[in-house]
Amino acid sequence: xxxxVIIPVYNxxxxxxxxxxxxxxxxxxxxxxYEILFIDDNSxxxxxxxxxxxxxxxKFVKFYQHGKKEGLGLASNFGYSKxxxxxxxxxxxxxxxxxxxxxxxxxxxxxxxxxxxxxxRYIDKGKQRGKTIIRDLGSRLMxxxxxIFLNIHLKDFTHTFRVFKKEIYHSxxxxxxxxxxxxFFIEFTYLAxxxxxxxxxxxxxxxxxxxxxxxKIPILKESIRYIKTVFRLFYFNFLK
Numbered sequence: 001x002x003x004x005v006i007i008p009v010y011n012x013x014x015x016x017x018x019x020x021x022x023x024x025x026x027x028x029x030x031x032x033x034y035e036i037l038f039i040d041d042n043s044x045x046x047x048x049x050x051x052x053x054x055x056x057x058x059k060f061v062k063f064y065q066h067g068k069k070e071g072l073g074l075a076s077n078f079g080y081s082k083x084x085x086x087x088x089x090x091x092x093x094x095x096x097x098x099x100x101x102x103x104x105x106x107x108x109x110x111x112x113x114x115x116x117x118x119x120x121r122y123i124d125k126g127k128q129r130g131k132t133i134i135r136d137l138g139s140r141l142m143x144x145x146x147x148i149f150l151n152i153h154l155k156d157f158t159h160t161f162r163v164f165k166k167e168i169y170h171s172x173x174x175x176x177x178x179x180x181x182x183x184f185f186i187e188f189t190y191l192a193x194x195x196x197x198x199x200x201x202x203x204x205x206x207x208x209x210x211x212x213x214x215x216k217i218p219i220l221k222e223s224i225r226y227i228k229t230v231f232r233l234f235y236f237n238f239l240k
Contacts, residue, residue: 001033001034001035001084001085001086002030002033002034002085002086002087003027003030003033003034003035003085003086003087003088003089003106004034004035004037004082004083004084004085004087004088004089004166005023005034005035005036005037005089005090005091005099005102006037006039006076006079006080006083006088006089006090006091007019007036007037007038007039007079007090007091007092007093008038008039008041008066008072008075008076008079008092008093009038009039009040009041009043009047009093010040010041010042010043010047010069011043011044011045011047012043012045012047012093012094013043013045013046013047013049013050015093015094015095016038016047016050016051016054016093017050017054018095019091019093019095019099020036020054020058020061022095022098022099023036023091023099023102024058025099026099026100026102026103027099027103029103030103032060034060034085035060035061035062035083035084035085036060036061036062037062037063037064037079037082037083038051038061038062038063038064038093039063039064039066039075039076039078039079039082040063040064040065040066041066041067041068041069041070041075042065042066042067042068042069048063048065051063062082064078064079064082066078070179071178071179071180071181071184072160072180072181072184073178073179073180073181073183073184073185073188074179074180074184076090076160076184076185077173077176077184080166080169080173081169081173083166083169085166086165086166087106087109087163087164087165087166088163088164088165088166088169089102089105089106089162089163090160090161090162090163091160091161092160092161094208095207096130096206096207096208097119097161097204097206098204098205098207101119101161101202101204101205102163104202105117105119105162105163105202105204106163108200108202109163109164109165109200112198112200113198114197114198114199114200115164115165115167115168115192115197115198115199116162116163116164116165116168116189116192116197116198116199116200117162117163117164117199117200117201117202118154118156118157118159118161118162118189118199118200118201118202119156119159119161119162119201119202119203119204119206120154120155120156120159120201120202120203120204121139121156121159121204121205121206122140122143122155122156123155123156123201123203124203125203126156126201126203126204126205127203127204127205127206128205128206128208129205129206129207129208130207130208131206131208138223139158142158142182142223142226143155143156143157143158145230146158146186146226146230149230149231149233149234150186150190150230150233150234150237151237152189152190152193154189154199154201155201156201157185157186157189157199158181158182158185158186159185159206160181160185161204161206164192168192168195168197171192171195171197172188172191172192172195175191176188176191178225178229180221180222180225180226181222182222182226183222183225183226183228183229186226186229186230186233187229187233190233
């Protein structure tokens, strides 16, 4: 198995089939070398039944019940632990990300000989559509603050959309304690860089026409968790 596409989901019954079809269409050239892993956080809208139905006809689709909804980060971490591929790819299950970009990001990873590529909305040629001004500014501010305090030379490392070698996960998993979003992805990126893994960004278009992704994230709770994470990592770095 070469690629594992991780997709944490919560109440995405309407998007499951569309997401699978899009990935399958864009992954035609690497047929039989990938798996799609859906991580369900105890959805209540029939997402689980839809996954069961689809997996009967598409054997490359696998799914796990993560159980209690404890955060996007924890669900992602769980998905990484179940991945069989040498390369892990993560994409949202609400169609805000384009699966075509995963192939481009992987090719870029190989070309530049790095260990992780993050799909970035905030570098040249990167775009973001459908997000409210407040949420857009909030996301940019979170990245900016973390970048300054943690000395990370990336512009969108809170983003879930990424492709990386599985060895990064194995090297950092015992040190990761965060569960939410964006705190988990900040910590994951920070730990990977501290272990000297090379990370680059690739321009992508994030198209959240219905603001579906952000609507499921408890903004206040995750903002507080984010602030604590940044200062905890900053303090740790300062002590070194």
